[in-house]
Amino acid sequence: MKVHVHAALAAVFAAAVLAAPQAQATNYTLWIHGKNGGGTQIGNYADFSNWGPASVSAGVNKKAVNWDGRQTIGGQNSHVRDALDCFCTGSNWCYIAVHSAGDLQIGYALSLYGGTARYKKNATPNSSGVCGNTDGTTQTGWNIRWIDVASGAGGGSELADDGEWATSDPIVGNLVTTTARGLYDHNNTRSLWFYMFAGAKGTLYSGILPGQDDEAVAYHSTGGVAGSAGGAYCNPSDWLCNDLTTGSGACEGNHAKWSFHTVDFRDDAEAYSHSGNGNWEGIVSKVRADVATYAL
Template sequence: MHIRTAVLAATATAALLVAPEASATNYTLWIHGKNGGGTQRGNYADFSNWGPSTVAAGVNKKAVNWDGRQRISVENFRVRDALDCFCTGSNWCYIAVHSAGDLQIGYTLSLYGGSTRYKKNAVPSSTGVCGNTDGTTQVGWNIKWVDVASGAGGGSELADNGEWATSDAIVGDLVTSTARAMFNHNTTRSVWFYMFAGAKGTAYSGILSGQDDEAVAYHSTGGVSVKGGFCNPGDWFCDGTLNTGTAATSNGKAKWSYHTVQFRDDGENHDHYQNGNWENIVGVVRADVATYAY
């Protein structure tokens, strides 16, 4: 059975074991990456970073907007606010992230996924905070899975080499050694991360390791537990092939726990940038979410 199919089946089985609640609702949360455009933080309806809000992007979609110039730790409360709002009590969430959004959700689950959370009513204030339901609590959040478009959980050599504006604090977090040491990437609270790795890299091919999408390399977008130059099958001058699924690279480098490569860009068709129109690797993830987040 495919991993995603197994997860959905297990979730459905678990739902049968508890008393049904009429107010139970599924939501899809979209968490952007570095430099989130002109988004209004706390406004879950503002999809200007992604593209037209009319496009299908999962059931009851919400945009989790944070200051993409700031450090992960500084802005992470906005992600926790969103998870509290829509992913507690009887409600469940699908999560879709792009680039540094991978760091945001990974950081959240690793450091706060075992914390006590009040069950919320999914009615946000203007600042993105929801009210309590009945005052009861739960441990962590109700998350079905995470789709990751060109994830920067392993950082980027562009940050290592000062290719991005150093005035943006987030660049310090995107240094490969810093991103990989920021939290335990193996601790996902048993939530699967489906990695979608783009490979249409051109301008920075000499800086980024192995295959890349112009901003992040396969070692990060493929969820590999160590930095290295990983590529598509048959490519030369690489450390190894990024294998799909949960398998290690061809030279034996393991992926982080609960990370699986759902899409590897063998045709080198997708770069990093959504261009305000759900394009490139974000478009591949959007189509997947539209199919499976229901």
């Protein structure tokens, strides 16, 4: 289904540009990273050091949305909103790709700020990553086509619950499963689709992370399963727990997904791990390939 949705959106956009070239609309692809130890340059949209070589194809006019991945979601979300204001307002539109806690960042921005007035910006950022106004007018929310999510941590991780991340970084508190799920209304996506890519190459923490996992986040989170706490969800080959279904329908056992969340890729072969290893690897590789194909 996603292929047809992406193709249809691309066709609609192309038709709109041909019909009204004077609008000079530009598409951008924003990449929002997850929890990390710092090192990326906040405000530098060309710094892809968290992801891998910037020369790799990763969507039209790609931009790296950098934030301090050690700090809280709420405390750093302004950097995400700066990027959305810069590139996703006025006549410009965005595709969004996120990894891990980047899922929390875009969900937080949309739920809490997606209905607010945003100044239309000129897509020319200063050194802090803030763009100037165009004509002083505003719009409601941002121009976003869809969101691809690599191993989304929107539902938190039991590694945070159990103290496996032995660090004082404030973000760990946000990743406790009940905290992450209560941080904002995950159903309020402003009617934008979240395409979930769930990895399952996890063995190290199999006793802590329920069901299938990628060694950092379990299927209940990477699959966008709704609820106030996580549960155990697996591939169909595993008879010991309920299946994480593909698509937007309820999982086995009638466990619903959040609104506008659909599982685009489920790692039935257990081949994709959580980390991109700074080289577009793991589950990030699946999203990168998808974005390179459809973010045009």
